[in-house]
Amino acid sequence: MYKVTLFYFCFFTSSMFSPFCYSADISLLADGSFTGEIELIGDNQLGGLGGEIVSKALKAKNITFDLEWRPWARAYKEALDNKNKKTFIIPLTRIVERENLFVWCSKIYDAHTVFISMKGAAKVNTFKEAQNLRIGVIAGSSYLAILKRPENGLLEDNIETVAFDSRNFSKLIGKRIDAWFTLDIVGITTIKNSIDGKILTEKSFQIGKAIAKQEKYIGTTIDTPKELINKVHDAIESFKKTSEYTKIISRIPN
Template sequence: MTNKFLLFILFLLLSLNSALAQTKISLITEDYRPPLNMIIDNKIVGISTEIMQEIMKREKIKYTLEVLPWARGFNTTQKKSDTALFSTTRTPERENLFKWVGPIISNNWVFFAKKGSKIKINSLDDAKKYSIGVYTEDAVTEFLQKNGFVRNENLDVSTNDQQNALKLQAGRIDLWASGSALGPWIVKLANAGSIEELYTFNKTELYAAFNINTDDKIINQLNKQLKKMKQDGTVKKIYNKYFYQK
C-alpha cells in the first residue's frame, strides 16, 4: 500500500511538472502603473513585473510579456486562454471572471489633491461635490460609481492614470482617485508637480488575474511559489528596490 501511494504521488508530481513545462502564458500588463509596472529605457520593469517573472522562472514556465492599454488587456484576458493580467484589484464583481494569483501588494485607494489645496475630505460624500479624475475600466472607477459617483458629473474619466496626474496639476480636476502606492510614482515620472493624500476610501490588494480556463493545478502551484518567495525574502527585496527609490 505504501509503495502504491508513493507511486501515485510521484505520478501526480510528474503530471504537474509536465503540465507546467508544456504551458506558455501570455503575461499582460499596462504602462504607467509605477512602481508596479512601467517602461524605463524600453524595458518593462516594476514590482509586479519582477515578481511575476521570478515566479515563472522558478516554475520553469515559458511566457511572453506585453504592454497593452488597461481596458484592452482586461478584455483580452477574459477571452484568451493561457493569459494573465497584472496588477489587478480583486473585487467581488471580478471574482468569477478570472482565477487569481496573489496578493502581490497592498494598494489602498485614496483621494489626492494638488499640494497646498484647502480641500478637506472626511468621507466619500464629502468628495461628491468635487471633480475627480479616474480612468476607464479601473476598479477604483467601478467602486466610486457603485457608491453614487457619476461619470461626466463628478467623475472625469481618462484612458490612464498619468493623464489624471497632469490634469490635477493643471487644475482641470479637483481630486484624483488612485492607489496610495501608485500616485507618488506617477507624479514623479510624469513631472506633474506635488500632491497630498487627503482620504483613504478603500483598502485593497493587487493580484495577477488569469483566464478563467487556466488549469487549477497551475494556479495552485503559482500561488505556492509566491508564498515561498514571500517567506524567503525575495518579495521584500523587490519591494525595497523600488520603494526606497522614491
C-alpha cells in the same frame, strides 16, 4: 513624464501588432502606465513593485512568459477573453464586481486607493468630501468601480475616465479635475518622477487618507488549465517567502 508617455506609446504601438508568443508557458498582460506598480523596462522585462514580484517569481521556477502591454481597459477585456487559454493579467484588484469573472491565482500584495488634490484645494479623505468634485480615474479599473458604488454617493457626471493614469496627473496639475483617485504607490511615484523641484514639488500635492484596500492578484480565467494555474500559484507563493519579496513590498507607502 513626457518621455515616459512617449516611450509607452512607442512600445505599445510595436506590441500591438505582434501576436502572443505561443512557445512561452503563459501570456502576461499588463498596463505599463501604472508608475511604481507596473513599469516598462525593455523587451519582455517588467519593473515596478508588482512587475518585479511576478517576473522574479516566474523566472525562479523557470516559467516562461510573453509580455503584452495594453491600456488597462483593453488588457482587462483580453484577459477575460483568454483566447489562448494561458493568459494572465497583473495587477488585478480583487473586488466583488469581479469575483466570479476570474480565477484568483495568487495575491501579490496589498495597497490602498487615495484621493490626490493640489495644495490650496480641499484635502479629500472620504467619499463624502469627494461629492461634487470632478474626479479623475482610469477607465476599466477597480478604482472606477469603487467610485460608482451607490453607497459612496458620487455623481457619475463628475467622474472623468482616461485610458492612461498618467493623464490624470496632467489633468490635476492643469486644474481640469479637482482630485485624482488612484493607488497610493502609483500616485506618489508619479509625483516624485514628474516634479521639477521649481514650479512643482511634493508639497504642491495633498494625499488624502487611505480610502479602500486593494488586494492585488495575478489572475486568469477558468479556461486556463488547472495544472498551469497551480504552477503559477506555487511560483508566486514560493517567492513571497523570500527576503527579496519582503524588500520589494517595503516600498508600499504607509
